[in-house]
Amino acid sequence: THRLALLTGGPRDLPARQQTLRSLLDWSYDLVDPAYQPLFARLAVFVDGGTLVAIEAVCVVSGEAAIELLDGLAALVDASLLQQVDDGSGEARFVMLATIREYAGELLERSGEQTRVRQQHMRYYLSLAEAAAVALQRMHHQQWLDRLERDHDNLRAALQCAADHQESEILARFVAALWQFWHVHSHRREASRWVEAALAGGESLPLPIRARALYGAGWLAYDRREYQQAAAYFEASLAASRALNDRLGVSEVLRGLGEVALSQASYDRARSLFEESLALSVTLGNSQGRAWSLHHLGRIAFEQGDYAQATIMLDESCALFDAIGDKAGSAWSLHSLGRVALDQTRYEQADHWLSDSLVLFCALGDKAGRAWSLLNLGRSALEQGLPDQALRLQRESLDLFREVGDHQGMGWSLHGMGRATAQSDPQAALVLFEESLLAFRKADDALGIEQALDQCRHVAAQ
Known part of the structure; x- marks a missing residue:
């Protein structure tokens, strides 16, 4: 990790600046105007660089x-101590090579400014995360999700700074602001660590911050299929939201609790929660909340085999999402419509809706959404007698499910791959069904376990 320590030798007969990398950096640094040397040290706080706006907020001391x-x-670019690059959105980004950043970090530590600069860095990225959270509520998904991903390493450093100083309120604000980014981009493993640290503040956290952090924590636990933990977080958030008389917050948390109930096949409870959320959303004039509630009610109708009612509700939710520009909502509604059509063997319509959802998920960088769309396109291909195409799609979905750590999704991908190879290679299919069984057991998916066992018995009997 300490690159500079690896390069301390060198031919003694060469000039000092060529003997070691450290000597070269010393030489380059000494050539920099002393007025700009503190800036060089402060820039070490950025991981994978920063924009001009970020650098000004973090590195400029009052009066400069x-x-x-x-x-x-x-001057630092001219001295080759800093690189100016395009960050991919047309904005300039200033980046240090890893070895140079380590050298600058040593200077920052010796300067006595390290704590102050790290805290300014933390505060700037908290403000960025909170601005992103507001923008994401207004459906500016792509631009802001991309921006957060570009600065993901800086956000991690800011979170670590808050953790190092036991700033539980700041950690909770980060969780409340970043949960949707972590959720959509499937950063599940690291999110759980920050949630635990943030909620360690418990009752000492200001109630509005605690309510939002618990809400985000609920969705992140739901992503990990830890339904009991998700319900506990949502219930605590609901109590806090009711205490604050935050009706918008209440309507959102009710949908979270409804999702948990739906995932556990508690359809009556789920319907009651979604209907209560829908009524609140209508009262508040919240089109986005109304659209999500209709989407979830449509999914209940689908799960219970009422395809006509499911299609009506999902069509309405999709139209609302399209009208307000919520691409994530549109993607999931199209995916659900595709599943309804697939169950009805309307393959052309199913493929159309599922393909449209896949395009949107790709644009959003939503790996989990992509995986589910690919999985169902694979199922459609198999049912249409196209096993090779089905196998390719299922394998692609499996790779994505593995990437995001979704064992239930892995189970269904492996199950689909087994079905696609059952005719041509029963032995390979049996291995795939056995692997799917292991994945379903990890996910505690009773239906998946039952179907995997059935397929194992069927292939073994051939």
Whole structure:
């Protein structure tokens, strides 16, 4: 990890700056105008670089002029201690090579400014995360999700700074702001760590922050299929939201509890929760909440075999999502419509809806959504007598499910692959069904376990 320590030798007869990398960096640093040397050290706080706006917020001390910052950055670029690159969105980003950043970090530590600069960095990225959360509520998904992904390493560093200083309120604000980013981009493993640290503050957290952090924690636990934990988080968030008389918050948390109930096949409880959320959303004039409640009610109708009612509700939810520009909502509604059509053997319509959902999930960077769309497109191909195409689609979905750590999804992908190979290679199919059984057991998916066992018995009997 300490690159500079690896390069301490070198031919003694060469100039000092060529003997070691450290000597070269010392030489380059000494050539920098002393006025800009503190800037160089402060830039070490950025992981994988930062934008001009971020650098100004973090590195400029009160009283220093912005024009001095621009001159300083230009001087560091000229000295090859800093690189200016395009961050992919047309905005300039200033990046240090890893070894140079380590050297700058040593200077920052010796300067006595490290704690202050790290905390300014933490505060800036908290403000960015909270701005993103507001924008995501307004459906500006792609732009802001991409921006958060570009600065993911800086966000991690900011979270670590908050954890190092036991700033549970700041950690809770981060969780409340970032849960949707973690949820959509499937950063499940690291999210659970930050949730645990944030909620350690318990009752000492301000109630509005606690309510939102618990809500985000509920969805992240739901992503991991830890339904009992998700329900506990949602119930605590609901109590806090009711105490605050936050009717919008109440309507959102009711949908979270409804999702948990739906996932456990508690259809009557799920319907009651979604209907209560729908009524609140209508009262508040909240089109997004109304659309999600209709989507979930449509899924209940689908699960209970009422395809006509499911289609009506899902069509309405999709139209609402389209009208307000909520691409994530549109993607999931199209996916659900595709599943309804697939169960009705309307393959052309199913493929159309599922393909449209796949395009949206790809644009959003939603790996889990992509995986489910690919899984169902594979099922459609298999039922249409296209096993090779089905196998390719299921394998692609399996790779994504593995990437996001979804054992239930892995189970269904492996199950689909087994069905696709059962005719041509029964022995390979048996191995796939056995692997699917293991995945379903990890996910505690009773239906999956039952179907995998049936397929294992069927193939073994051939």
